[in-house]
Amino acid sequence: xxxxxxxxxxxxxxxxxxxxxxxxxxxxxxxxxxxxxxxxxxxxxxxxxxxxxxxxxx
Numbered sequence: 058x059x060x061x062x063x064x065x066x067x068x069x070x071x072x073x074x075x076x077x078x079x080x081x082x083x084x085x086x087x088x089x090x091x092x093x094x095x096x097x098x099x100x101x102x103x104x105x106x107x108x109x110x111x112x113x114x115x
Contacts, residue, residue: 060076060079060084062074064096064097072090074086074087074096076103
């Protein structure tokens with residue numbers, strides 16, 4: 058089963074998303090966004106950039 062993004066509104070009314078793996082485990086949580094469209098843009102950014110992202114040790 059493929060992963061999925063879940064878009065939701067937090068307790069303070071901000072939009073957030075979480076990325077869940079195919080097994081249902083949460084693997085990423087976003088910052089808060091003031092609008093739904095901004096949160097959807099955040100999801101789009103993760104989709105575009107994550108596939109080729111470099112792994113670095115911090």
